[in-house]
Amino acid sequence: MGGFVPHVILLAYVVVACGPILMIVMNSFKSRQAIFSEPFAPPNASSFDLSGFETVFERSRFELYFFNSFIVTVCSVFLVLLLGSMAAFALAEYRFAGMTLLALYMAVGIMIPIRLGTVGILELLVSLGLVNSLAGLVLVYTAMGLPLAVFVLTSFFKQVPKELKDAARIDGANEYRVYSLAVPLIRPGLAAIGIYTMLPIWNDLWFPLILAPAENVRTVTLGAQAFLGQFVTDWNAVLAVLTLAMLPMIALYIVFSKQFVRGLTGGALK
Amino acid sequence: MSNTQPPAPPDDVGAEVAVKASPVRPAPSAGRRPRQRFRLHLLVFLLPAAAIYTIFMVYPLVDSMRLSLYAPQDGIRMFVGLENFVHLLTDDLLSARFWNAVWNNLVFFAIHFFVQNPIGLLLAALLSSATLKGRSIYRTLLFIPTTLSVVIVGFIWQLILNPIWGIVETPLLGQSSTALITLSLMSVWQYIGIPMILFYAVLIAIPDELLEAARVDGANGWQTFWRVKFPLVLPTVGIVSVITYVANMNAFDLIYTVKGALAGPDFATDIMGTLFFRTFFGFQLQRGSSTMGATVATMMFVLILVGVLLYFFVYQRRVEHYEL
Numbered sequence: 310m311g312g313f314v315p316h317v318i319l320l321a322y323v324v325v326a327c328g329p330i331l332m333i334v335m336n337s338f339k340s341r342q343a344i345f346s347e348p349f350a351p352p353n354a355s356s357f358d359l360s361g362f363e364t365v366f367e368r369s370r371f372e373l374y375f376f377n378s379f380i381v382t383v384c385s386v387f388l389v390l391l392l393g394s395m396a397a398f399a400l401a402e403y404r405f406a407g408m409t410l411l412a413l414y415m416a417v418g419i420m421i422p423i424r425l426g427t428v429g430i431l432e433l434l435v436s437l438g439l440v441n442s443l444a445g446l447v448l449v450y451t452a453m454g455l456p457l458a459v460f461v462l463t464s465f466f467k468q469v470p471k472e473l474k475d476a477a478r479i480d481g482a483n484e485y486r487v488y489s490l491a492v493p494l495i496r497p498g499l500a501a502i503g504i505y506t507m508l509p510i511w512n513d514l515w516f517p518l519i520l521a522p523a524e525n526v527r528t529v530t531l532g533a534q535a536f537l538g539q540f541v542t543d544w545n546a547v548l549a550v551l552t553l554a555m556l557p558m559i560a561l562y563i564v565f566s567k568q569f570v571r572g573l574t575g576g577a578l579k
Numbered sequence: 580m581s582n583t584q585p586p587a588p589p590d591d592v593g594a595e596v597a598v599k600a601s602p603v604r605p606a607p608s609a610g611r612r613p614r615q616r617f618r619l620h621l622l623v624f625l626l627p628a629a630a631i632y633t634i635f636m637v638y639p640l641v642d643s644m645r646l647s648l649y650a651p652q653d654g655i656r657m658f659v660g661l662e663n664f665v666h667l668l669t670d671d672l673l674s675a676r677f678w679n680a681v682w683n684n685l686v687f688f689a690i691h692f693f694v695q696n697p698i699g700l701l702l703a704a705l706l707s708s709a710t711l712k713g714r715s716i717y718r719t720l721l722f723i724p725t726t727l728s729v730v731i732v733g734f735i736w737q738l739i740l741n742p743i744w745g746i747v748e749t750p751l752l753g754q755s756s757t758a759l760i761t762l763s764l765m766s767v768w769q770y771i772g773i774p775m776i777l778f779y780a781v782l783i784a785i786p787d788e789l790l791e792a793a794r795v796d797g798a799n800g801w802q803t804f805w806r807v808k809f810p811l812v813l814p815t816v817g818i819v820s821v822i823t824y825v826a827n828m829n830a831f832d833l834i835y836t837v838k839g840a841l842a843g844p845d846f847a848t849d850i851m852g853t854l855f856f857r858t859f860f861g862f863q864l865q866r867g868s869s870t871m872g873a874t875v876a877t878m879m880f881v882l883i884l885v886g887v888l889l890y891f892f893v894y895q896r897r898v899e900h901y902e903l
Contacts, residue, residue: 312710319705330724332739345745348745398624421883422883423636424831424876425829427859428859428873429640429642429873431869433639448635451631452632455628455636456636483620512730513832514832518835548738551734551738554728558727559727562726566722569722
């Protein structure tokens with residue numbers, strides 16, 4: 310193939326992938342009239358308009374939704390990485406009766422969608438008094454993220470050289486100290502799993518809708534869903550909400566895209 | 580490939596674990612070390628993860644399946660065996676909804692399968708070519724839709740496809756003949772980054788000697804792709820398809836966002852996830868039922884299991900796996 314054709318195809322698909330997003334972001338900064346008269350034109354001095362964003366912050370508690378999503382995502386990812394790496398370390402490092410069974414038991418959760426247990430989860434959270442709480446969401450998301458984290462991090466820990474760990478033990482380090490020495494060595498694995506766990510949690514609609522629909526614990530995704538349903542005819546507000554909900558994730562992804570792709574391709578990066 | 584598994588479930592999830600983990604230690608007499616005393620640190624390392632996973636994922640799943648065998652009678656739950664399943668599969672109204680959702684869900688998956696794989700493979704092949712400039716920029720841009728929330732994706736396309744905006748004239752999401760296909764393509768648009776990146780990972784791992792050998796044998800680029808690269812990618816096509824199938828079978832957010840829980844027009848876009856939601860929570864005139872909801876969820880589990888087993892026993896056996 311010549312050097313020209315691949316670029317044409319790839320650029321065409323970049324337009325397909327990013328065009329719609331760009332169109333939404335662009336139009337969110339335009340006046341209502343300009344949105345409809347020239348949907349493809351970028352905002353200029355005469356069409357520039359922030360009324361959509363004003364509506365969003367006046368009529369909904371978007372900053373609170375952001376805060377809730379942030380708390381839930383950060384706590385869940387932290388717990389998945391901490392508890393997942395602890396369990397993975399034990400599975401990689403020690404030999405004990407039933408370890409194969411335990412590894413399998415954890416791995417089964419990779420293939421079974423947790424949503425199928427929603428009826429049971431709701432009943433459990435009702436009995437624990439955790440409905441409409443961020444803590445309830447964090448616990449469910451942590452359970453959802455652990456199987457893959459344990460599975461992947463186990464194979465990362467198996468590659469940490471044995472000499473390092475044994476040297477630490479000879480120097481009198483206890484097992485917890487050995488774990489804390491091994492964790493920094495699997496940073497690529499932690500980064501990949503961190504991003505992987507984060508995306509579906511931040512973007513989830515199902516569990517917030519069912520387990521935490523109350524206004525004060527709403528996440529961005531649910532808040533956007535509710536707001537969009539209510540303001541469906543106010544295009545400025547709708548476009549502004551979409552822009553607000555999209556940009557943080559896209560920015561974060563672009564910053565970490567190398568680690569992300571590396572995680573998906575098993576460390577290879579060409 | 581290096582040993583660091585990518586965080587996508589490998590094609591042999593169960594087997595991999597079973598093989599990698601060392602066998603359970605035989606009786607103390609045969610072991611290298613004498614029987615160890617109770618090791619507290621093992622408990623400290625393993626218990627938190629195992630407990631949260633068990634309490635918040637495994638137990639609710641098992642409990643949901645148990646609940647599917649009960650039905651409320653005079654305010655208390657009574658054991659009714661498989662009655663809920665019989666009801667779901669034979670009751671005039673319910674079974675029509677159920678089979679419609681199963682069918683729509685299979686269509687939803689089929690569109691993913693037939694659109695995602697060829698386009699994903701094409702993009703991956705272009706991205707992995709040795710001479711391409713600006714590779715990382717392309718890779719980053721092409722993956723952006725995958726990072727968005729489904730709610731956002733639903734609304735982006737609703738705006739763009741809205742006849743008011745005049746970019747598209749026909750109400751694609753409003754007609755029962757086109758609504759499901761349109762929604763499926765919206766979902767493909769969002770998730771195509773995943774097959775693309777996974778295929779790409781396989782393609783860049785192919786040793787240069789192999790491609791060099793093909794060239795020396797007189798193969799042109801086209802032949803090299805179909806005879807060398809494509810057979811190596813096929814196992815990954817299988818994995819991607821299983822992941823997609825499982826995700827499609829419990830999809831919900833997109834339909835709910837764009838069409839609401841009623842999945843209109845006239846249930847044309849109703850899939851298992853929306854049926855489950857309505858059965859569990861009720862809508863309009865129908866009262867929700869947690870036991871019937873659990874029954875629908877259990878049927879979803881069965882459908883997923885059948886799909887995954889088909890893959891393991893039919894596809895994996897037929898496709899050649901090459902060690903690189």
